[in-house]
Amino acid sequence: MEYITSIKNLNLKFPKEEGLLFNDLSISIRKGEKVLLLGPSGCGKSTLLQVLTGLIPRSMDVPLKSESIQIPDSWGFVFQDPDSQFCMPYVDEEIAFVLENLRIPREEMTDRIKKLLTTVGLQLDNIHNKIQALSGGMKQRLALASVLALDPEVIFLDEPTALIDDDGTAQVWDTVKSIADDKTLIIVEHKIDQIIDIIDRIIVFTDDGTIMADGEPAYVFSHFKAEIKRFGIWYPNAWGEYIKEKANITYNNYSDTVLNLDNFRGYRGKVPAITLEKATVQSGEWIAVTGANGAGKSTLILSLMQLLRTTGEYKIEGRPIRSFSDLEKKTYFVFQNPEYQFLTNRVIDELTYDIRQRVSPDVMKQANDLLSLFGLKDKQNQHPYHLSLGQKRRLSVATAFLQDPKILLLDEPTFGQDSKNTFKLLELLQEESRKGTIIIMVTHDLNIIHHFATRVWEVKGGKVICDWKKDEIKREEGRMYEYTY
Amino acid sequence: MSKGLKLTDILVTIVISVGFGILYKIWGPLYYAVKPLGIHMDQLIYGMWFMTATVAFLIIRKPGVAFLAEVAASSGEFLMGSEFGLEVLFYGIIQGLFAELLLMAFRYKRYDLLVVSVAGLSSCLGSLLLDFYKGYIGDLSTWNLILYVAFRFIGTILFTGVLAISIVNSLEATGVTNLVRSSSKKDFDTLNQ
Amino acid sequence: MNTPIKESWLHKVNPALKLLILAILFVFAVTIHQLNVMIPFTLTVSILFFLCTGQPYRNLFLILIPFFLVFFSTSLSMILFGKGDTTLFKWGIIHVTEESLYRGVHLGFRALVFALMGITFVLTTKPVKLFYSLMQQLKLQPKYAYSFMAAIRLIPIMFEEFKTIRDAQKVRGLHSEKGVWSKLKRIKALPIPLLSQSIRRAFRIAVAMEAKRFNSLQERTFYYQVGFSTYDLLFISYIVSSIGLSYWLASEFPLFPVTDVRY
Numbered sequence: 024m025e026y027i028t029s030i031k032n033l034n035l036k037f038p039k040e041e042g043l044l045f046n047d048l049s050i051s052i053r054k055g056e057k058v059l060l061l062g063p064s065g066c067g068k069s070t071l072l073q074v075l076t077g078l079i080p081r082s083m084d085v086p087l088k089s090e091s092i093q094i095p096d097s098w099g100f101v102f103q104d105p106d107s108q109f110c111m112p113y114v115d116e117e118i119a120f121v122l123e124n125l126r127i128p129r130e131e132m133t134d135r136i137k138k139l140l141t142t143v144g145l146q147l148d149n150i151h152n153k154i155q156a157l158s159g160g161m162k163q164r165l166a167l168a169s170v171l172a173l174d175p176e177v178i179f180l181d182e183p184t185a186l187i188d189d190d191g192t193a194q195v196w197d198t199v200k201s202i203a204d205d206k207t208l209i210i211v212e213h214k215i216d217q218i219i220d221i222i223d224r225i226i227v228f229t230d231d232g233t234i235m236a237d238g239e240p241a242y243v244f245s246h247f248k249a250e251i252k253r254f255g256i257w258y259p260n261a262w263g264e265y266i267k268e269k270a271n272i273t274y275n276n277y278s279d280t281v282l283n284l285d286n287f288r289g290y291r292g293k294v295p296a297i298t299l300e301k302a303t304v305q306s307g308e309w310i311a312v313t314g315a316n317g318a319g320k321s322t323l324i325l326s327l328m329q330l331l332r333t334t335g336e337y338k339i340e341g342r343p344i345r346s347f348s349d350l351e352k353k354t355y356f357v358f359q360n361p362e363y364q365f366l367t368n369r370v371i372d373e374l375t376y377d378i379r380q381r382v383s384p385d386v387m388k389q390a391n392d393l394l395s396l397f398g399l400k401d402k403q404n405q406h407p408y409h410l411s412l413g414q415k416r417r418l419s420v421a422t423a424f425l426q427d428p429k430i431l432l433l434d435e436p437t438f439g440q441d442s443k444n445t446f447k448l449l450e451l452l453q454e455e456s457r458k459g460t461i462i463i464m465v466t467h468d469l470n471i472i473h474h475f476a477t478r479v480w481e482v483k484g485g486k487v488i489c490d491w492k493k494d495e496i497k498r499e500e501g502r503m504y505e506y507t508y
Numbered sequence: 509m510s511k512g513l514k515l516t517d518i519l520v521t522i523v524i525s526v527g528f529g530i531l532y533k534i535w536g537p538l539y540y541a542v543k544p545l546g547i548h549m550d551q552l553i554y555g556m557w558f559m560t561a562t563v564a565f566l567i568i569r570k571p572g573v574a575f576l577a578e579v580a581a582s583s584g585e586f587l588m589g590s591e592f593g594l595e596v597l598f599y600g601i602i603q604g605l606f607a608e609l610l611l612m613a614f615r616y617k618r619y620d621l622l623v624v625s626v627a628g629l630s631s632c633l634g635s636l637l638l639d640f641y642k643g644y645i646g647d648l649s650t651w652n653l654i655l656y657v658a659f660r661f662i663g664t665i666l667f668t669g670v671l672a673i674s675i676v677n678s679l680e681a682t683g684v685t686n687l688v689r690s691s692s693k694k695d696f697d698t699l700n701q
Numbered sequence: 702m703n704t705p706i707k708e709s710w711l712h713k714v715n716p717a718l719k720l721l722i723l724a725i726l727f728v729f730a731v732t733i734h735q736l737n738v739m740i741p742f743t744l745t746v747s748i749l750f751f752l753c754t755g756q757p758y759r760n761l762f763l764i765l766i767p768f769f770l771v772f773f774s775t776s777l778s779m780i781l782f783g784k785g786d787t788t789l790f791k792w793g794i795i796h797v798t799e800e801s802l803y804r805g806v807h808l809g810f811r812a813l814v815f816a817l818m819g820i821t822f823v824l825t826t827k828p829v830k831l832f833y834s835l836m837q838q839l840k841l842q843p844k845y846a847y848s849f850m851a852a853i854r855l856i857p858i859m860f861e862e863f864k865t866i867r868d869a870q871k872v873r874g875l876h877s878e879k880g881v882w883s884k885l886k887r888i889k890a891l892p893i894p895l896l897s898q899s900i901r902r903a904f905r906i907a908v909a910m911e912a913k914r915f916n917s918l919q920e921r922t923f924y925y926q927v928g929f930s931t932y933d934l935l936f937i938s939y940i941v942s943s944i945g946l947s948y949w950l951a952s953e954f955p956l957f958p959v960t961d962v963r964y
């Protein structure tokens with residue numbers, strides 16, 4: 024049988040790490056297969072893609088040893104961060120960069136660029152458009168276009184939709200589907216609902232980087248269901264089963280108003296970038312903030328955290344808030360990009376950082392419990408930057424649980440997370456909210472909105488346009504689905 | 509000499525340096541604001557302009573990096589509309605070259621305080637040479653010239669030596685430097701277990 | 702500098718050639734030791750700055766403000782402390798002589814003309830075109846050229862990052878303490894995350910570029926063909942005649958009695 028890419032007996036280890044990430048791993052993929060790599064966060068999926076493409080060790084120096092590695096003759100790679108895969112400032116120049124690498128004559132370039140942009144559905148009035156002005160979804164489609172410019176046999180996709188909204192995600196996957204026919208696809212993705220219908224082979228990894236299952240999706244999901252569930256990997260209807268198993272999700276009823284907002288505006292420069300007419304929030308409420316990429320969700324919670332200039336009335340427990348110092352640690356914020364938040368050199372220090380002055384044994388124990396809970400225990404002495412994407416995000420959210428704030432603001436805390444960790448995280452948040460903490464959380468996940476949030480703010484064009492309570496969410500469900508799909 | 513640099517080395521060097529270029533764009537007006545104080549207090553902060561070379565070298569540790577870094581930083585500063593105009597580019601080239609030559613003399617094998625300070629002083633010498641032609645510093649009264657040179661030397665050691673080393677040490681702790689370093693033989697050996 | 706600009710002929714001059722001529726002019730300007738040549742030369746350069754950069758005048762004047770600071774501060778230390786025989790003023794360590802005065806003013810003009818030439822170049826040249834031109838005319842290796850272009854693309858992203866890191870540190874309680882010491886601590890906390898983020902980002906981009914089959918050793922085609930035109934001739938003639946004019950004016954209508962400002 025003809026393989027297009029394969030590895031035999033791979034051993035791989037990151038410098039200065041203790042154990043091997045892969046030990047005698049063998050994998051081979053045939054031409055035309057559409058393969059999905061599944062596995063718990065941190066098991067080595069991203070690393071494996073880089074080995075299969077030869078980026079490790081050619082561009083990234085990571086020690087590895089293997090009997091043989093066969094790299095495809097032509098391949099393209101879509102990375103997960105839309106901002107770190109382009110080298111030119113304009114859309115046309117970026118695709119032209121690839122064409123130049125392939126030595127396409129200059130006269131043919133403009134036509135090709137236009138055709139490629141049409142293929143990925145990136146309609147622009149002018150192809151000389153600043154990349155910075157594109158939304159996340161558009162950027163990822165541009166990345167796809169420049170990959171297609173290579174006319175590759177194999178396309179590698181590493182969570183290409185990790186940082187974009189549902190609309191953008193749908194667009195990216197639709198584009199992938201439309202071009203996939205004669206190509207081999209190797210995809211890493213946690214949220215599988217949107218792509219599962221084109222996948223014809225799934226390879227499942229355990230958390231120590233060995234292959235647990237390999238086969239057609241139907242076969243894998245029926246024969247390995249229990250293991251997949253145990254390892255906390257997403258599978259179709261994972262949410263449905265989770266909800267069924269869990270007793271009804273309950274909340275305490277609080278009645279004390281903590282947060283008052285009236286004619287609240289947050290500014291980027293001189294113009295208001297977010298407006299919220301009026302809202303009062305009681306303790307223990309869980310607000311989900313939704314909306315498209317660029318709608319202003321992050322702007323809203325940055326404003327609530329007083330990291331942007333704001334006007335209008337903003338009160339916490341009756342005290343007016345006019346600047347960051349007025350917040351007095353009553354609020355805590357988890358950023359969209361976890362890397363920004365890391366200040367220390369060790370995972371464990373990161374948890375105890377803000378309270379370092381008085382790290383009692385109690386706090387220490389709590390921190391350790393959190394680490395075990397999030398599967399970061401054996402990473403506790405590692406540098407936070409050396410975690411996988413999902414691990415980083417878990418760590419940045421975990422810091423919040425030692426803070427005991429009145430209001431907890433979170434920006435997309437569940438992205439790039441496997442199911443086990445998503446549920447754990449949500450349960451912890453729920454516990455916080457039972458204690459009375461207000462949770463305001465940016466999310467695109469309808470399941471979270473339905474099953475956990477008690478209230479939804481929908482943001483559109485820099486305005487909070489809807490404010491629904493729990494019972495209204497159900498009623499508006501139809502409309503909400505309409506808006507996301 | 510620089511043929512051996514990989515794209516990753518070059519891009520990392522240039523990005524760091526352009527970052528420094530931005531800093532220099534702010535440093536320039538600061539320098540000129542201190543300058544009218546007269547007794548060459550400004551020279552104490554001059555060493556900042558030699559720092560890119562040593563920081564980049566300490567991070568990447570390869571031949572050619574110091575020179576590239578200094579040129580890239582000055583190009584960045586220039587392209588952002590520096591008050592010094594094209595002058596920065598010439599200074600960048602000379603300073604980079606002088607630092608590079610010194611590091612070469614140590615065969616690029618040493619990354620300690622002494623070597624980078626001396627590399628910085630070498631850059632400093634280069635800059636003084638240009639000053640001599642361009643700024644007529646030879647026509648300053650003697651006591652004033654000595655003050656000028658001494659202050660610049662002191663500043664150089666502070667910035668290119670002490671500060672650069674301490675910054676790169678903190679960076680090492682974050683592990684980011686592993687990205688651009690080759691993996692050691694020891695790492696390979698453990699693969700065979 | 703986001704306001705739309707009117708492109709002039711100077712924008713159309715070949716960027717590599719423009720840079721080269723500027724470099725020659727730099728060397729030339731260093732060899733001018735006569736204030737009488739320096740002043741008209743500065744004038745001809747400022748004509749380019751005012752008429753050909755296509756910027757609105759408001760911007761041009763804003764740009765000029767720091768240039769004057771440069772002018773005065775460069776002059777001053779030479780005026781106050783320079784060597785000279787004909788004393789004009791003496792007070793303590795300050796010793797102003799006629800020679801040092803002229804030399805100081807000369808240096809000021811020199812700094813000013815460098816600044817004007819530089820900014821005129823920057824305002825009339827797109828970086829991307831510059832690096833394409835350097836690759837095509839001066840055979841700069843693509844791996845350097847594209848690295849520069851990528852780095853320039855990263856500048857606004859780095860500013861964003863800078864702000865975000867500061868915000869994050871604030872949230873994590875780094876900024877809560879008051880006093881000079883904690884202020885220092887804050888400044889110290891910035892460069893490390895900023896640098897390490899930049900290095901990571903640069904590394905990722907380099908990997909992405911190689912994933913797109915970038916190979917510096919191969920021949921490549923170019924999306925932009927940057928060639929020569931009559932504007933290049935125009936530019937060269939302008940520069941040559943402005944140098945000629947400066948020397949002619951200096952010999953025919955000397956403004957100051959000194960010839961060489963050196964001691």
Ligand SMILES: Nc1ncnc2c1ncn2[C@@H]1O[C@H](COP(=O)(O)OP(=O)(O)OP(=O)(O)O)[C@@H](O)[C@H]1O
Nearest residue numbers: 037064065066067068069070409410411412413414
């Ligand atoms: N540069 C590095 N140095 C040390 N360890 C690293 C490095 N990069 C990754 N690791 C470790 O290797 C493991 C695999 O990382 P990888 O990014 O491949 O995971 P992943 O399966 O893609 O996870 P996720 O789904 O969260 O993205 C992780 O445990 C991580 O901590």
Ligand SMILES: Nc1ncnc2c1ncn2[C@@H]1O[C@H](COP(=O)(O)OP(=O)(O)OP(=O)(O)O)[C@@H](O)[C@H]1O
Nearest residue numbers: 159188291296314315316317318319320321322323
């Ligand atoms: N630092 C900034 N400076 C100026 N404008 C910005 C900045 N960050 C975002 N914007 C703009 O503000 C608007 C809202 O951005 P915001 O980041 O709040 O969107 P979002 O809803 O969080 O999107 P995403 O789902 O991509 O996170 C966008 O139009 C964006 O272009």
Ligand SMILES: [Mg+2]
Nearest residue numbers: 068069411412
């Ligand atoms: Mg990953």
Ligand SMILES: [Mg+2]
Nearest residue numbers: 320321322359
């Ligand atoms: Mg956001």
